[in-house]
Amino acid sequence: MTTPTVLPIETASLGDRSYLVHDGEVAFVVDPQRDIDRVLDLAEQEGVRITHVFETHIHNDYVTGGYQLARRTGADYHVNAQDPVGFERAAISDGDVVEVSPSLRVRAIHTPGHTFTHLSYALEGEHPYVFTGGSLLFGSTGRPDLLGEDHAETLARHQHASAHRLARELPEQAQVMPTHGFGSFCSATQTEGDASTIGQELTQNPVLRQDVEDYVREVLDGLDLFPAYYAHMGPANAKGPEEVSLELPERADKEVLRQRLEAGEWVVDLRHRRAFSAGHVPGTLNIGLDGQFSTWLGWMIPWGTPLTLLGEDPEQVSQAQRELVRIGIDELAGQSTGTPGDWTDAPLATLRQATFADLAQVRHHRPVSVLDVRNPREYAAGHVEGALNIPLGQLARRLAEVPEGEVWVHCAGGYRASVGASVVSASGRTAVAVDDSFDQARPCGLPVVADDA
Incomplete structure (x- = not known):
C-alpha cells in the first residue's frame, strides 16, 4: 500500500495550517485558506488531482477557501451535515468513511469543543494521521468561547471529552495534524513544538492529563481576548465565500492620499517599524508585515472602513492584500509604493x-x-x-x-x-x-x- 504524503501549508500570520494529502495520484485537502492558488500550485507541483476537500468546522478566524477550491477542481466538499450552510456540500457525519483512494481512507470523528459541530478526520492505515482542526492541538486545545460566553463551559466540557475520545480510538503512533495552534487566537493556550502524536499528547497535553473539572476551570480562567473580526468569519463561511481577485488596486497619488487622510479613512504603512519611525506621512498608521499584520489590522479597523496600503514595492502590497482577503477584507480603496516622499509633499513625521x-x-x-x-x-x-x-x-x-x-x-x-x-x-x-x-x-x-x- 502506498505511504501517504502529508504536506502542511502554513499561514504563519494567522497561526494556522492547511494540509494537502496524496498518494501520488489523487489528493484531499483539509481546511484550505482563502488564497487557493497556493493549494493548486502545490498539487500541480506534486502531480496530483484534488478530489476531496474536508472542513473540520465553520471557521472563526479566517474565510475558507474550501468552497471555491471544490468548485474549481470539481472535488467533493465535505462539511458537517449539521452545519447550516447556504451551498451544496457532501454532507458528512460522525463515523462516515470516505475512500479517497485505496490508500487514503478518511473517517470522520465528531469532536465538539471548539464548535458544537466540529469534526476531526482520521487517515487510517499503516501510517495513521488525525487532522484535528481546533480540537486536539500540540499541548493544548482549541478555545471553547468563540461562540459566546454562554456556551463556553459546555464547549469546554465537550472539548475534554473529544480529546479523550481521540486518544481512546486512535493508535498512539497516529500523527496529530491540527489547523490551529501556531500563534492562532483560536488556541486556548500557547502551543509548543512542530509535530506530535497521540502518544506524545497523552504525556504532555493538560486536556489528557487532567480530570474534566480541573481542565474546564483552567481553560476558562486562561482565556483572553480574541480578534473582533472573528464575528464576520462564521457567517461568510456558512454562506459560501465568493472567489476573490488578488490584482493590485488602483494607485493613489499624493492628492488622493491627502484627501483620504483628511476624510478619516485608514491609510496603513506596511514598512518595518524602524523605517516608519524614521519618516512617514503624518496621519498614517504603521502595521508592519513582519508581524501578525492581518490579525491586528482586522482587529482594530472599523469593519467596512476604506483602506489604502502604502508599501516599499508592489510585492509588499501584494503580500498584504493576500493576507487581508484571508479575513474577508476583499476590496482596497487603493495603494501606493515607494518612499514617503512619493506619498506626500508635506513635511514627514517621525516617531x-x-x-x-x-x-x-x-x-x-x-x-x-x-x-x-x-x-x-x-x-x-x-x-x-x-x-x-x-x-x-x-x-x-x-x-x-x-x-x-x-x-x-x-x-x-x-x-x-x-x-x-x-x-x-x-x-x-x-x-x-x-x-x-x-x-x-x-x-x-x-x-x-x-x-x-
Whole structure:
C-alpha cells in the first residue's frame, strides 16, 4: 500500500495550517485558506488531482477557501451535515468513511469543543494521521468561547471529552495534524513544538492529563481576548465565500492620499517599524508585515472602513492584500509604493523609538504617561506600575481614554507598541514607541506589579 504524503501549508500570520494529502495520484485537502492558488500550485507541483476537500468546522478566524477550491477542481466538499450552510456540500457525519483512494481512507470523528459541530478526520492505515482542526492541538486545545460566553463551559466540557475520545480510538503512533495552534487566537493556550502524536499528547497535553473539572476551570480562567473580526468569519463561511481577485488596486497619488487622510479613512504603512519611525506621512498608521499584520489590522479597523496600503514595492502590497482577503477584507480603496516622499509633499513625521531603560531614565526627570497595549491577562501577570492598559485591538475606538501629553507605548516585544504609538500619534498626541522586550522593564529599575500580588 502506498505511504501517504502529508504536506502542511502554513499561514504563519494567522497561526494556522492547511494540509494537502496524496498518494501520488489523487489528493484531499483539509481546511484550505482563502488564497487557493497556493493549494493548486502545490498539487500541480506534486502531480496530483484534488478530489476531496474536508472542513473540520465553520471557521472563526479566517474565510475558507474550501468552497471555491471544490468548485474549481470539481472535488467533493465535505462539511458537517449539521452545519447550516447556504451551498451544496457532501454532507458528512460522525463515523462516515470516505475512500479517497485505496490508500487514503478518511473517517470522520465528531469532536465538539471548539464548535458544537466540529469534526476531526482520521487517515487510517499503516501510517495513521488525525487532522484535528481546533480540537486536539500540540499541548493544548482549541478555545471553547468563540461562540459566546454562554456556551463556553459546555464547549469546554465537550472539548475534554473529544480529546479523550481521540486518544481512546486512535493508535498512539497516529500523527496529530491540527489547523490551529501556531500563534492562532483560536488556541486556548500557547502551543509548543512542530509535530506530535497521540502518544506524545497523552504525556504532555493538560486536556489528557487532567480530570474534566480541573481542565474546564483552567481553560476558562486562561482565556483572553480574541480578534473582533472573528464575528464576520462564521457567517461568510456558512454562506459560501465568493472567489476573490488578488490584482493590485488602483494607485493613489499624493492628492488622493491627502484627501483620504483628511476624510478619516485608514491609510496603513506596511514598512518595518524602524523605517516608519524614521519618516512617514503624518496621519498614517504603521502595521508592519513582519508581524501578525492581518490579525491586528482586522482587529482594530472599523469593519467596512476604506483602506489604502502604502508599501516599499508592489510585492509588499501584494503580500498584504493576500493576507487581508484571508479575513474577508476583499476590496482596497487603493495603494501606493515607494518612499514617503512619493506619498506626500508635506513635511514627514517621525516617531521616537526607545527602550525600557530610556523610560526609567525619563521618569526620573518628568512625568510621562505609560500605555500598555498588551491583552488583559498579559497585563495582569505583570505591568509597569501606573501604566494604563488599553489592548491594541481596542485602542482605535478608545483613544479618548489616552491622556494628553507625552505617551510612552509598550507591549511585550515592540511590534504592537509601534502599531499603538502610530495610532496615538495620528490622533495628534506625542507618542514614543518602546521597541524592547518587557522582560527588561524590571532590570531597568521600573516598578513592575501584578494584579494578584
